[in-house]
Structures are given as C-alpha cells and as structure tokens.
Amino acid sequence: MQGRGFRDQTSLADRLEGGTFDRLPSAGSGPGPQKSVEGWVLLVTGVHEEAQEEDLHEAFAEFGDIKNIHLNLDRRSGFVKGYALIEYGSKEESQAAIDDLDGKELYAKPINVTWAFSTGPLQAKARR
Amino acid sequence: MGDDFYVRYYIGHKGKFGHEFLEFEFHPDGKLRYANNSNYKNDTMIRKEVYVTDAVLAELKRIISESEILKEDDENWPVPDRVGRQELEVVLGGEHISFATTKLGSLLQVQSSKDPEGLRVFYYLIQDLKALVFSLVSSHFKIQPIQR
Numbered sequence: 001m002q003g004r005g006f007r008d009q010t011s012l013a014d015r016l017e018g019g020t021f022d023r024l025p026s027a028g029s030g031p032g033p034q035k036s037v038e039g040w041v042l043l044v045t046g047v048h049e050e051a052q053e054e055d056l057h058e059a060f061a062e063f064g065d066i067k068n069i070h071l072n073l074d075r076r077s078g079f080v081k082g083y084a085l086i087e088y089g090s091k092e093e094s095q096a097a098i099d100d101l102d103g104k105e106l107y108a109k110p111i112n113v114t115w116a117f118s119t120g121p122l123q124a125k126a127r128r
Numbered sequence: 129m130g131d132d133f134y135v136r137y138y139i140g141h142k143g144k145f146g147h148e149f150l151e152f153e154f155h156p157d158g159k160l161r162y163a164n165n166s167n168y169k170n171d172t173m174i175r176k177e178v179y180v181t182d183a184v185l186a187e188l189k190r191i192i193s194e195s196e197i198l199k200e201d202d203e204n205w206p207v208p209d210r211v212g213r214q215e216l217e218v219v220l221g222g223e224h225i226s227f228a229t230t231k232l233g234s235l236l237q238v239q240s241s242k243d244p245e246g247l248r249v250f251y252y253l254i255q256d257l258k259a260l261v262f263s264l265v266s267s268h269f270k271i272q273p274i275q276r
Contacts, residue, residue, distance in 0.1 A: 001224050001225075001226075002201050002202075002223075002224070002225045002226075002227075003201070003202050003217075003225050003226040003227040003228065004202055004203070004207075004226075004227070004228050005202075005215055005217060005225075005226025005227060005228045006226050008228060010138075010213075010215060010228075014147060015138065015149065015151050015163060016136070016151055016153055016161055016163060019163075019173065019175050020175065021161055021163075021175040021176060021177035022175060022176050022177070022269075023176070023177050023178060024178065024268070024269070031179070034178065034179065034268075036267060036268040036269070036270075037268065037269055037270040038270060041267050041268065043181065043183050043184055043187065045183065045186070045187050068267055070263035070267060072256075072259040072260065072263060073259075074252075074256065075252045075255040075256055075259070076252040081191070081256060081259070081260075082187070082190070082191075083187050083260075085263050085264070085267050087267055112183065114181060114183045115181050115183075116180060116181060116183075116184055116264065116267075116268075117178055117179065117180060117181065117268055118158055118179040118180065118181045119179065120179055121157035121158055121159065121179060122156075122157050122158045122179075122181070122182055122185075
C-alpha cells in the first residue's frame with residue numbers, strides 16, 4: 001500500500017458512485033461479444049511498434065469494410081503502443097477477421113485478435 | 129489475491145463552473161466506467177459503462193506493468209491544490225497504490241519537481257491510459273470525450 005491516497009481519502013459520492021451509467025443493450029445470456037453503437041470492435045494486441053495504420057488497414061480490409069481504426073502511440077517514445085482497435089459493421093466480418101488473423105504474424109510478430117467488448121462480467125472473475 | 133486487479137484514474141477541480149472532472153475505472157470482472165463532467169462546454173454529465181474482455185484487461189495490465197508505476201511513490205510529488213487534483217489507484221500483482229498529485233500542465237513542471245523521474249512515469253502512463261480509455265469509449269459509444 002503506497003501513496004497519499006490512503007491517508008487522504010476522497011469521496012466518490014458525486015463521481016463514480018453517483019448517478020446511473022448509460023449502457024448499450026445487449027442480447028443473449030452469458031458473456032459474449034457486445035455490439036457497439038455502429039458495429040463490432042476488435043482488439044488487436046502484439047502490434048509491432050513500427051506498424052503503420054495503412055498496413056493494418058490492408059490486412060483487415062480483406063474481411064470487410066473497416067469503420068474505424070485506433071492505433072495509439074506510446075506518449076513517451078512516439079512508437080505504436082502495441083494494440084489497435086478495429087471496427088467492422090457486422091459481427092460476421094469481425095468473426096472472420098478473428099478466425100483468420102488471430103495468431104498470424106504482422107511485421108514478423110504474432111498478433112492476437114479478439115473481441116474488445118463483452119455482454120457481461122467475465123465469468124471466471126465474477127464467481128470470486 | 130495475486131490476481132486481483134483494479135484501476136481508477138481521476139482528474140478534476142472545483143471552480144466557478146462547479147466540479148469538473150474526468151474519471152474512469154476498470155473492475156476485475158471487466159466493467160469499465162467512465163464519467164466526464166464539464167459544465168463549461170455543456171451542462172450534462174456523461175456517464176457510460178461497458179464490459180471489456182479479458183484481452184483488454186490483459187493489455188491494460190501490460191501497459192501498467194511496463195510503466196513500472198508500482199515502483200514509484202507520490203511522497204515527493206506536488207500535492208493537490210486549487211489548480212486541481214489527479215488520482216491514480218492501481219491494484220495489480222498483489223500491490224496496491226493510490227497516488228494523488230496536482231494537475232500537471234507540462235513536462236517542464238514534471239522536470240522541475242522534486243521527483244522528476246517518478247513523476248515522468250506517472251505523466252506518461254496517464255496519457256497512455258487516457259488514450260486507451262478514450263479509444264474504447266469513443267469506439268463503443270461514438271461520443272467524443274473531452275480532452276483536457
């Protein structure tokens with residue numbers, strides 16, 4: 001336990017503990033992929049630090065029309081942080097990208113491709 | 129115990145526009161909560177929540193671990209003041225930190241502090257965390273989070 005936060009507690013009453021939080025509706029029971037407002041968002045990890053958005057786009061465009069790509073940079077180094085968010089309009093396109101690209105190499109580095117959002121709490125942790 | 133996980137970040141101040149702040153937290157079950165209250169631009173509080181997958185939590189853990197923030201201590205960081213307050217709470221790998229400092233306007237302020245190395249770790253980590261959260265929230269809800 002380290003930090004002045006332990007000595008000088010703040011109230012979350014008008015912050016995270018106050019009010020209600022908007023959530024998008026989800027279908028089905030149990031955790032599964034969650035639809036976003038405009039489509040289905042994937043998380044790509046293991047992205048090479050010198051990866052370019054165009055190359056990611058090219059690799060993923062094979063499975064459908066890409067609505068959005070976020071390829072964030074490490075604020076200290078300026079290189080790619082290591083992950084990307086990629087959005088397709090349909091669940092089928094997203095699933096096809098997962099099925100084909102998860103575990104494949106990009107810039108000679110294996111990437112992992114999976115869903116970013118879930119319809120509910122992660123099961124293993126929820127039981128605790 | 130060792131796999132408990134929690135992250136919360138807050139930045140805000142109380143001024144003539146009331147309590148303006150940005151805050152988010154990640155729970156171990158994947159729940160991401162995001163709150164943004166800026167009375168200056170519009171009068172409404174944005175409160176959103178969504179569950180993220182294990183993979184998102186794993187990436188978040190990687191970013192935090194690699195930053196080595198858990199080795200730091202806020203003892204010599206500037207204290208929260210009228211300008212504002214930032215808080216970072218992390219539970220990871222059996223460790224628990226809860227740091228608080230003022231708003232950091234620039235890297236210059238970091239360099240001239242009593243603990244430039246530690247504060248620099250914090251300064252960059254929160255930018256990386258905010259970038260991740262803004263990307264998650266904006267791609268899921270199609271809202272434009274207010275950068276500050």
